[in-house]
Amino acid sequence: MKLLQASSAALVGMAMCSALYAYQRTADFGFGDDAETNVKAEFYWSRLSYTSSVGSSSFGGGYGGYGGYGWGRTWSRDYPKADRQVLLALKRLTRIQGRSTEQVVDLDSDKIFDYPWVYAVQVQTWSFTDEEAKRLREYLLKGGFLMVDDFHGTADWEDFMEGMRQVFPDRPVEDLDNKDEIFHVLYDLDERIQVPGERWIQTHRTYEKDGYVPKWRAIRDDKGRIVVAICHNMHLGDAWEWADDPDYPEIFASMAFRVGLNYIVYGMTH
């Protein structure tokens, strides 16, 4: 009887996972094995690998598999196609010399200090040890720049802030004004829209959870420079990843690329 119950529970679980996988599908990233992973460049699209509060660190800390899906590996959502699509745009639309492949960085070593611009997703699931929080705080105060994306609604915000308060216990988070330099450093982005994830193709909803309104927020250093750019209630990573999908609206992809490039140029100038 117990064996039957266990088997039934396993089948249900597998069915749910399969359904979720089908729902949150991953784009074919379409890059061959000849990608330039060892080329040295000025700019490296650096994706932050962190320990997820959803799974164990051993499960979530690595990045061996592509696909960006799985319990505890939330940092690699949309990885690596989103990263490489941004890098294509970066190469085509700016004079920044970026490597065409992404770079994964973590907070377990000082290697992160060689990559002054970092992108993180699903940050409602991140968690830090005291040492990691200290390293990220020092990274940001020395001149590093962190862009966070792809978390939605009130609960995610609270979870994100729980980790953020480990890094900056006292620094306020502010809503960015349209006039802020980060929206004008490359493109003038006075008119911004909520950028949905790939789910929009099925749901035509631009929001997830209770994140109805996009929040363009930031944390600044003592000189007023943005060190953490927060894209809440939007999913720019998906927009980059699905930019070549005919069903995904160009207007969202364009906005996502422009925001991404502005944030990179801002991070390299301020």
Add this chain to the structure above:
Amino acid sequence: MFQFFFKYPMPVFSKGKFVLLGAWPGWLLLLLIVACAAGIAVIIWSRLPAAAAAHISKWRAGAIWLLQSLLIATVLVLLWQPAITVAELAPQQNVIAVVLDDSRSMAIADSGSDGKTPREAAAQKALEDGVLAGLQKKFQTRLYRLDTRVGQAAALKDIQPSAPATHLNDSLRQLANDTSDLPIGAVVLLSDGSDNSGDLALETIRALRSRRLPVHTVGFGKERLAHDVELTDVSVATRALADSRIPAAVTFHQRGYAGSKALLLVRDGDKTVGSREITFNSEGANQVETVFFSPGGAGVKNLHFLLGPLPGEENLANNSIARLLGVTDDKRRILYVEGEPRWEYKFIRRAEDDDKIVQVASMLRTTENKIYRQGISDPKELESGFPVRPEDLFRYDGIIVGSVEAGYFMPLQQELLREFVDRRGGGLLFLGGRFSLSDGGWNGSSLVDLLPTILPAGRNTFHRNPAFAELTAAGSDSPITRLMDDPAKNIDRWKRLTYLMDYQDAGTPKPGATVLAQLHSGGRTLPLLVTQNYGRGRTAVMATSGTWRWQMSQPLGDPAHDLFWQQLLRWLVLDSPGQVVVTTPAQTLMDDGQIQLTASVRDHDYLPVTDAKVTAHVIGPDGLSALVDMTPAADSPGVFRANWTAEKPGSYLAEVTASGQTENGTLPFERIDGVAENFHTEQNRELLEKLASETGGRYWKPDELARLPNEISYSDAGISVRDIKELWNMPVVFLWLLLLISTEWLLRRKWGVV
């Protein structure tokens, strides 16, 4: 003793001319001497075989021949009546100028038989103890005092050692002029040789020689102190930016403290603004040490550089030197042209965010067709890209060229870059990068001579490989590369910096360029930071774009990256001149208020202005306010000069205005009286001996002065007569003859041939 043997004093022989009074010609004398010597030789030679039997060897025969020949020659010379003709001052018709130094250094008590008598008192005692009376027996005497000028004194007691300075050159020239109508036979100068105006000038020697005035110098004071430290010079910039840390090179020497340590201090009033512990090198040698200090905020700073006092020091008044330093908080602007977004750009800008003086206006090519501007003062600034008009570019004090190809600049703009350095006097810094230096085609550009290095041919000189920076000897105490004040610690500090993210081969430093830092990568050593002066300005190369790693990888709060860039950019702009620049050879006037003001006046294109009316408004102590018209210099367009005298001690400020120009130039200066005499307090015997020998006089020690009245007579200055001194009856002549005869006789006795 000399006179006992030679009948006459030494000056007769040193100044006189040898003559033969006999009527027979001199050639006959020579002929006879030779003939006699030959005759004696023949006689001795002819008798030599027989003598050989008596064991007379050839060299003994030669000795006999020599003695006999000398005897005959001496007698022959005496027959021709040898004499000395010498000019001698006519008795009671000449004046001896007795000049007594009355500067404050003559009050130092280190003379006399006890070594504790003041120099002035010892000099007066020497004069009173017979020298003056001895002179007055033969001559008239006039007493003078000498300090910054020379003046007649009625009596010795009127001369007191209280004058603030000694100007030997000026005073002796004045003495030669003032006494041109007097029959001065000689000058007797009693002094310690301490001169505040420098070494003896050629003009002074010429003036004395043209009067044929021999100067007899009498030295007073210790020639060497046992224990003393003396600052001899401080070399420090005359201008600085507020909140800078700047170096000063302090020169000093010491006696009695070799190997010991002392603290070198820089003080602004009561506040110590810099210090450094130094170790004394060998005695007597000049030692130069660099000390860094922070002059603080804007204003004119009266800085004192101090060393000691040390235990047992004999002179404490020469341990300090004062210097004026103009500190400005006027904003300096740098134009930073960057060809691509990169980390070096960001972190240089961040470093300059903390500098309230230096402002960086940057234009960054974010895309092929977009320029992102930061740090601009108004929306129009750099709106059209890199300036094409001199007045737009010359408003900046410095330019940084980042990763930008030479071809990005039009020929007109390239020429403007050259003029910016050469004519405007700005600073130009080239950074390494993908499009920099050789990789940016700068090695083939018309601006190649602006660079402080000879760039390598070809491209591929930029490498994204780690490189370690290391200071050179020149960089160890440079204000640009100072991370630690102590040069040795500074070198070590640089070695401990994390590696640079990349580097570029900047080629070979040009002659005259200074390599402050070099880099090591893959077994190669290349110049990293090279500077040079060019025209009125300066240029530099920083052959990397990877110093940002210092900021990211050093511990949080480590100031190395920001401090280095702030210092480098301050160096770039500090000496960029304004349109009106006022200078003077020395801002601190010691006892003498004469100052020459020089103003360089340029228009907003920095072309020399030749037709302006230029005026210096001088403000001084006690409400002094004077307007001084400056006149154009004939040899230098745009340069105006004026001479002015600061009559009173105190601080002055000259503000120069030029008609038609909006900018003014200012110059602080200061007159200090009475300090110069605290320095060089040892007797300067070298100077006194030089003065005497160059003028035909003699240096005397005080204990030799008894002979002075007699020996001073032999001079052709004033009213002199030529006297003939016969030499035949000198005791030394008879002794010589006796010596020759007796020597021959004794030798013959010894050799058995008498």
